[in-house]
Amino acid sequence: MIFDITILPGFDKNGCKEQYTYIKLKAGDTVSIVGPTGSGKTALISDIELLAQGDTSTKRRIFVNGEVPSDEIRFNPAMKPIVMITQNTKCFADLTTEEFLQIHARARKIYDKQVIQKTIDLANNFTGEKIKKDTRVTVLSGGQTRSLLIADAIMVGASPIILLDEIENAGIFKQEVVNLIHKAGKMVVFVTHDPVIALLTKTRIIMENGAVKKVLYQNEPEIRAAQSLLELDKKIGTIREELRAGKSITFDLPAVNYA
């Protein structure tokens, strides 16, 4: 069972050592990784996913429960305590959704036969256009692919650590994903440009030039700001759905004031 992971410093893009001794993330932590495009956010979560041992471009090392993870944990998907949703929105495997999930369940040694249908049902909660079990994964839209992969990560991956790379761009229902943050026990790491998601997490890692620049912890005003942004976000969501459904807006929108 995973209790914590430790990130040991590597080197930035200029080869300078990162300025922290270690970063420890514990079970149940919610973490966001923010910073400009190209600053190394994806590289950082890839290091965690690969359980890097100085063998990636950043030269970082990742410990599990304070120790170097065994090869079994690093390379056997059935033992891997980590799932990652990448920025990719395309599948290349010429398989139906059902076959894809069946093979993945075998890889992760999940034997519950119902898991396939449950995964598809969950995916269909995240997206407008429904996925059927005999739809080929190669023809799924970007949003459908992302939704399926997130549902797969939760149901088939079923791991204590979940890493999500810019899911806000996937055209999926963010509220559902925010609910996922509050699912107990899991360590959730978001790479994000979305202030709502960033403010909702307990720990915030700021990236620059391939290195961790700062680690911040959520403060009281941020918790309140997150709540009001969430309200606003819900309103925007409602309006978005009205517009999508072909309706007109017939009421005055509330003014926003953050003074």
Added chain:
Amino acid sequence: MKLVIIAGPPSAGKTSLAKQIVKRFKDELTIAFLKIDVVKAFEDLELKKEFGILTKKFYSGDLCPDHAGVMVLGDAVEWGQKNAAELLIVESAGLCLRCSPYLNQGLGIIVLSSISGIHAPEKMGAMVSLADIAVITKIDLVSQAEREVLIQKIKEVHTRIILMETNALQGNSLNRLYDLIIKSRDIDRDKLMLKGNPPLGTCTICVGKKEVGWKHHFGVVQKLDGQIAEYLYRGE
């Protein structure tokens, strides 16, 4: 001298992987690199320019490149040893799905791309099954779930192979491969043997007769639905 033979379909990432191996060992070992291809290759110039190592290329022309490999590898080993190479890397053309270039000594590596489709490993027979190690490249282009689906599929078809995944442009997670290279034994030039079975001998097609239809040919020929001898290779 250690020997590493890299095979795999076009654009799988063979050269990118070879470069990572060279980068890792160039300060410790004298490296020689040979590219075998059918009509055109630039790898020799590229690796010479980038790393200043000893390189060479060989065009197989009308021959199956693996077939050609068997004939020239003896010379290549001699060439490497004459130049005091401690590691010889051979990149094959990877076009012939019937044959495989691996030898009974050194390491045989099959390079497969994550985006080349889920059925590719099954279709490639000996090129995969006779390799010691399979390196899956381009993992930066697919989701984790799809990587795991691909790995599972390969494991189910080829149960003995050692599997690794990498982004070959960055050389992620290749320490296990480097360890296997370090631990691999020096080759004995007089005892080199092809691992797989070579394709069956000559027929009139092999010698250049172009008429279509089995009636025009003799030797090792096959009708579309017809019987051929049990011991002949017919594909799966």
